[in-house]
Amino acid sequence: MYLKGENITFGYKKDNLILKDVNISLGSGEIMGLVGDSGSGKSTLCKILAGYETRYKGKVSLDGKPLPAKGYNPVQLIFQHPEKAVNPKWKMKDILNEGHTVSQDILDSFGIKKSWLNRWPNELSGGELQRFALARALSPKTRFLIADEITTMVDAITQAQIWNVLLGIVEELNIGVLVVSHDRNLINRVCHDIIYLKDISSA
Numbered sequence: 001m002y003l004k005g006e007n008i009t010f011g012y013k014k015d016n017l018i019l020k021d022v023n024i025s026l027g028s029g030e031i032m033g034l035v036g037d038s039g040s041g042k043s044t045l046c047k048i049l050a051g052y053e054t055r056y057k058g059k060v061s062l063d064g065k066p067l068p069a070k071g072y073n074p075v076q077l078i079f080q081h082p083e084k085a086v087n088p089k090w091k092m093k094d095i096l097n098e099g100h101t102v103s104q105d106i107l108d109s110f111g112i113k114k115s116w117l118n119r120w121p122n123e124l125s126g127g128e129l130q131r132f133a134l135a136r137a138l139s140p141k142t143r144f145l146i147a148d149e150i151t152t153m154v155d156a157i158t159q160a161q162i163w164n165v166l167l168g169i170v171e172e173l174n175i176g177v178l179v180v181s182h183d184r185n186l187i188n189r190v191c192h193d194i195i196y197l198k199d200i201s202s203a
């Protein structure tokens with residue numbers, strides 16, 4: 001299965017393009033790094049590929065078909081700030097199991113403690129909350145994961161732990177991953193391939 005972006009062209013304002021004719025193809029089980037200067041449009045491309053931003057020109061497809069308009073999104077996007085992706089009025093157990101019941105194995109792998117399930121999102125650290133976001137996104141229905149600076153808020157040891165767990169699960173489920181990070185060590189360590197996004201705003 002392939003997630004493709006073809007000739008993606010986009011600007012938040014008409015006369016100021018951020019992305020121009022960007023092509024990207026990500027296969028199942030592939031781990032691809034997306035790097036580029038700050039402001040070059042990496043997060044914007046992530047949002048387009050996951051269907052969050054739809055005002056672009058070009059084509060996004062999953063095995064040749066558009067992303068499903070309703071129901072579960074097989075292209076899951078995880079951001080740098082997990083607190084923005086959760087409902088602050090829901091307890092963690094409800095947030096976690098909203099789409100499907102997350103397996104105990106996945107909870108254990110990410111080191112999610114039972115006592116955390118009864119907490120509110122603001123009672124967890126950024127790193128703890130991010131484990132929930134990942135556990136929730138790794139549903140059996142997920143085909144691609146877009147990881148936009150997902151471990152920027154944690155220390156190096158925690159970063160390594162989270163990535164080890166994540167890579168194990170995506171390999172098992174044959175999920176393709178797009179990894180956005182300014183940390184070149186991380187990119188070099190985990191990615192099979194790297195694509196570079198050129199900043200066109202100064203061109």
Ligand SMILES: Nc1ncnc2c1ncn2[C@@H]1O[C@H](COP(=O)(O)OP(=O)(O)OP(=O)(O)O)[C@@H](O)[C@H]1O
Pocket residue numbers: 012018036037038039040041042043044045
């Ligand atoms: N919602 C928005 N409205 C208007 N402009 C935006 C919006 N989001 C981002 N931008 C602008 O679009 C450009 C690309 O932003 P984007 O966040 O995609 O870059 P990035 O490569 O992910 O940057 P960084 O590495 O700093 O996170 C930037 O100039 C940014 O200011």
